[in-house]
Amino acid sequence: MTRKIAIIGGKGGVGKTMLTSNLAYALTELGEDVIAIDANMTTPNLGMHVGMHLASKTLHDVLKGETKLERALYHHPFGFKFIPASISVNALTGVDAGKLSNVTFNLTGKADYILVDCAAGLGREAISAIDAVDEILLITNPDLPSVADALKTASIAKRMRKSIIGVVVNRRKREEHELSLKGIKDILELPIISQIPEDKLVSESIAAKQPIIEYAPDSDAAIEINRLAHKMTGRKFRHKKPVNMRILDWLVGWMSG
């Protein structure tokens, strides 16, 4: 069975693309067959996150009917398959985002997971992405604007009869002004299935064009993403940090009281 999942949140910059690239890799590491699609057609970034932004055939060509789907399906060195979007402004002319569901339909049976990285907002691009999948992974940051946008997204996804796997709260700094997990859960009325901390290493990993789980596998963000991948596949998760990192964590906790 192919699980088709959109990673979506409404607001820009909440971590949709970061989560898509990392989940693609984390699920691959668990032995799953994964296809990641950059469905952010106007401002695509997934290719940049995984170091494949200069592909010659793209989702845009497929949606315009100018290229066969197989020709835009690339094998990433990390083991997953990837359909990039074009970074050229000219490529947008004549693209029908609504045809994305044909793409995911034609890929059904060809992978265990199809992960769709969505555009921000709730315009045609994002709606087409929701339409092209069966399940939604909702991502937000712990602030009211992000949660408000996530709420709208969830409401539309429900109206479109999509199943919402749960909420990923990304960039948690545990600062006083942040919305609490309980607050977010109460607003969205959905289970929070993952909380990923704010981690400078995430930005570093993106600059290095590597998923954080490869770049810094013992970082807290990487551990949380791995935990999420295990949860999504129904596997048990147990991560043992190296001794020196456990001592460092203990010291930091002790110093911050």
Ligand SMILES: Nc1ncnc2c1ncn2[C@@H]1O[C@H](COP(=O)(O)OP(=O)(O)O)[C@@H](O)[C@H]1O
């Ligand atoms: N957990 C995190 N810790 C620190 N920075 C993060 C984290 N998640 C995302 N970021 C930063 O936020 C930026 C936006 O993330 P991105 O995945 O591109 O968001 P979106 O796809 O939702 O617009 C990234 O460039 C990255 O630097």
Ligand SMILES: [Mg+2]
């Ligand atoms: Mg993005």
